[in-house]
Amino acid sequence: MSARQVVVHPDASVLARATAARLLTAILDAQSLRDQVHVVLTGGTVGIRTLAEVADDPVREAVDWSCVHLWWGDERFLADGDPDRNETQARDALLDELPLPPQNVHAVPALDDEVTTPEAAAALYADELARHAAPGASVPTFDVLLLGMGPDAHVASLFPGHPALDVEGVATVGVHGSPKPPPLRVSLTFDAIRAAREVWVVAAGAEKADAVAAALADAPVHEAPAAGARGVQRTLWLIDAAAARTAAAGSTVPARDVR
Numbered sequence: 437m438s439a440r441q442v443v444v445h446p447d448a449s450v451l452a453r454a455t456a457a458r459l460l461t462a463i464l465d466a467q468s469l470r471d472q473v474h475v476v477l478t479g480g481t482v483g484i485r486t487l488a489e490v491a492d493d494p495v496r497e498a499v500d501w502s503c504v505h506l507w508w509g510d511e512r513f514l515a516d517g518d519p520d521r522n523e524t525q526a527r528d529a530l531l532d533e534l535p536l537p538p539q540n541v542h543a544v545p546a547l548d549d550e551v552t553t554p555e556a557a558a559a560l561y562a563d564e565l566a567r568h569a570a571p572g573a574s575v576p577t578f579d580v581l582l583l584g585m586g587p588d589a590h591v592a593s594l595f596p597g598h599p600a601l602d603v604e605g606v607a608t609v610g611v612h613g614s615p616k617p618p619p620l621r622v623s624l625t626f627d628a629i630r631a632a633r634e635v636w637v638v639a640a641g642a643e644k645a646d647a648v649a650a651a652l653a654d655a656p657v658h659e660a661p662a663a664g665a666r667g668v669q670r671t672l673w674l675i676d677a678a679a680a681r682t683a684a685a686g687s688t689v690p691a692r693d694v695r
């Protein structure tokens with residue numbers, strides 16, 4: 437399990453642009469080593485803003501998008517095209533601008549007449565993940581897995597105190613009663629998240645400072661799920677100065693300030 441690295445950017449705008457540049461470089465580096473590159477996207481304001489910055493970055497022209505596969509760390513269990521779906525927001529921010537083969541965009545199945553529960557969607561998503569996994573694995577080896585983080589330190593749709601935190605042996609889980617609307621979701625499990633080469637937690641804003649401090653201080657995962665987010669080779673925390681400013685007395689954020 438990789439040690440955490442923390443990079444602090446001045447504000448949310450620089451954070452999103454720097455994360456976009458870092459992601460493009462990571463994809464280019466992976467393409468120089470492997471035929472297929474797998475990236476897991478996240479919802480949330482910082483996650484979507486990062487995708488919009490990728491769309492605006494001319495370096496995206498250097499990527500061979502025909503061999504990039506996109507997945508989601510979680511999804512709101514809503515009908516296809518619902519503006520609140522992470523997929524919808526990602527398509528609007530970036531995906532519709534990219535020459536991606538449609539079959540390389542692996543969206544979590546949406547609510548419809550056939551798929552009526554988060555569990556059904558989670559099972560179908562797990563099947564799709566397994567189809568692209570190496571023999572014996574349940575998910576592809578993700579090159580970069582992006583995670584936004586809530587003020588309660590949730591990542592993906594793994595919320596404090598929720599049973600999904602303890603689900604093992606499977607890649608996906610249906611989530612009910614999400615404290616962040618909408619209540620029904622589908623999420624990767626920690627087993628799937630921890631299979632990624634690199635896990636990047638991206639967070640901005642003073643409202644995230646306590647959650648950042650708790651996670652970096654290795655609070656119990658049931659209290660601060662983000663503490664459980666680790667990559668095989670790298671765990672990178674990309675935060676802005678406001679999120680690095682801890683309210684809890686005495687807690688510190690081991691951060692290298694990057695201008």
Ligand SMILES: O=C(O)[C@H](O)[C@@H](O)[C@H](O)[C@H](O)COP(=O)(O)O
Binds near residue numbers: 483585586592
């Ligand atoms: O479906 C979702 O809502 C996201 O995947 C969720 O995990 C999000 O990344 C965090 O809640 C942070 O969201 P903000 O950046 O908007 O605070």
